[in-house]
Amino acid sequence: MASMSLSSAYRPDPRFQSLGADFADPVEAADFPQTVLRYRNDRAAASVGLDGLTDAAWVRNFGRFAPLPDNQPTPLAMRYHGHQFxxxxxxxxxxxxFLFAQLREAGTDRLLDLATKGSGRTPWSRSGDGRLTLKGGVREVLAAGLLEALGAPTSRAFSLVETGEALTRGDEPSPTRSAVLTRLSHSHIRFGTFQRLAYFDRRDLISVLIDHVVETYHPHLGDAPDRPAALLEAVVAASARLLARWMAAGFVHGVLNTDNMVVTGESFDYGPWRFLPRNDPNFVAAYFDQSGLYSFGRQPEAVFWNLQQLAACLTLVGEQAGLLAALNGFSDAYRTALREAILDRLGLEGRGPDHDVELVNAAFRALAEGGEALRWEPFFFDWFGGEASEARALSGPRAGLYDGEAFRAFRARLADYAPDRPERLADAVFQKPEPEELIIDEVEALWAPIDQADDWGPLNAKLDRIEATRRAYGLGVARGEKDAL
Incomplete structure (x- = not known):
């Protein structure tokens, strides 16, 4: 790849490889029969200096995985364990x-990973084929896009390349088309990365990993007298914020295993995810979650349980009292983050914890009282800006519902709040009667024309509308340092 394709924003910094052979295994990408570029995220690429790549160069790097200049010379399959259900x-x-490359993000200087899904077998494939269905790749592009638009810390789907293999899967019609996905994410160091080292009683390597995570992702903790506790406190706060943003978005991850949570508090690896059609604490995303362990309403319990498993690993090298204090901070961190998340979703300026918690409670009561008639996403869309959107909400598709007694308490609370950046309401997105959603029926409808006629038009149009929503709301990573991971 010619260096002239790279902008000055390209700053390679491959750090994970320095941890050595105890943490990852060098691997090669599969040799795919085809490499057809289906999606490239040029906005994300611009943030790491790769937006100038031609499509041919893009496919060489993210379909054939030729190394990026001065970056990691070979892909690394990361080692980890985890609790699954x-x-x-x-x-x-x-x-x-595998982890393909690491590089700095323009503006924030965060270290970001380029990592793959569906890139072939590794020493850890077990009986799997190492592949990804094209439909699975499309679903991840959609989930990451809408979550970012709604202000959730998330990996970004960076590239999707169709790979020309027919895959057999037991849970969807087969044979089905294949793809390799590349995501841009803050970190892929999982809770399960620590669990593996604890399993083998490698206290020395746990200390090495703690130092790496602190120095790479939390350098402000470098002088902390108790690094394990300080790191856990940071992970607790980041995880609480992630959870709050999921709950405010009505998002159900579906598989909250310890290998699916990372130390930087970022959502990634989207499998059987769902967005809520309407308020339902018992809503389950994964068909195989028969006990409802990871249902919408049990996600706070699941995240805290996972944090307890991380804390257990850190007790091998840290003082129990400090780790326990960090864990005990989760509830307050989550409540604070949830207040902030709901205020963001409603586009309102906060008035202080006591006032704000009453507003949050009123919003959840309104969602519950709306029942089957009120979908989750339209509620936040209709009332974005608070009282400034009252005329819009009361003239829209759900006007009759909002004019009823069940919503009077919520509307009374809104009257106490000023809109945050009210100029956003002038955006064309808010002139429409309905918001962008990703209820499962629409996801299937977007896949059908690809599957049946190789028609990508509806998907691309949907992604354009999600991007317009992201710009209109002005939340998430794009909002700047306040919301940076």
Whole structure:
């Protein structure tokens, strides 16, 4: 790849490889029969200096995985363990993906990973084929896009390349088309990365990993007298914020295993995700979650349980009292983050914890009282800007519902709040009667023309509308340092 394709924003910084052979295994990408570029995220690429790549160069790097200049020379399959539905599994690891490159983000100087899904078999593949269905790749592009628009810390789908293989899957019509996905994410160091080291009682390596995470992602903790506790406190805060943003977005991750949570508090690796059609604490995303362990309303419990498993690993090298204090901060951190998330979703300026918690409670009561008639996303869309959107809400598709007694308490609370950046309401997005959603029926409808006629038009149009929503709301990563991971 010619260096002239790279902008000055390209700053390689491959740090994970310095941890050595105890943390990852060098691997090669599969040799795919085809490499057809289906999606490239030029906005994300611009943030790391790769937006100038031609499509041909893009496919060489993200379909054939030729190394990026001065970056990681070979892909690394990361080693980790994890609890899967609370059953410990020591046979995990990157089984169909790898860490491809690390580089700095323009503006924030965050270290970001380029990592894959569906790039072929690794030493950790077990009986899997190391591949990804094209439909699975499309679903991740959609989930990451809408979550970012709604202000959730998330990896970004960076590239999707169709790979020309027919895959057999037990949970969808087969054979089905294949793809390799590349995501841009803040970190892929999982809770399960620590769990693996604890499993082997490698206290020395746990200390090495703690130092790496602190120095790479939390340098402000460098002088902390108790690094394990300080790191756990930071991970607790980041995880609480992630959880709050999921709950405000009505998002159900579906598989909240310890290998699916990372130390930087970022959502990634989207499998059987769902967005809520309407308020339902018992809503489950994964068909195989028969006990509802990871249902919408149990996500706070799941995240805290996972944090407890991380804390247990850190007790091998840290003082129990400090770790326990960090864990005990979760509830307050989550409540604070949820207040902030709901205020952001409603586009309102905060008035202080006591006032704001009453507004949050009123919003959830209104969602509950709306029942089957009120979808989750339209509620926040209609009332974005608070009282400034009253005329819009009371003349829209749900006007009759909002004019009823069940919503009077909520509307009374809104009267106490000023809109945050009210100029956003002039955006064309808010002149429409309905918001962008990703209820499962629409996801299937977007896939059908691709599957049946290789028609990508509806998907691309949807992604354009999601991007317009992101700009209109002005939340998430694009909002700047306040919301940077």
């Amino acid at each position: 609370r059953v410990y599994n020591p046979d995990l690891g990157d089984g169909r993906g």
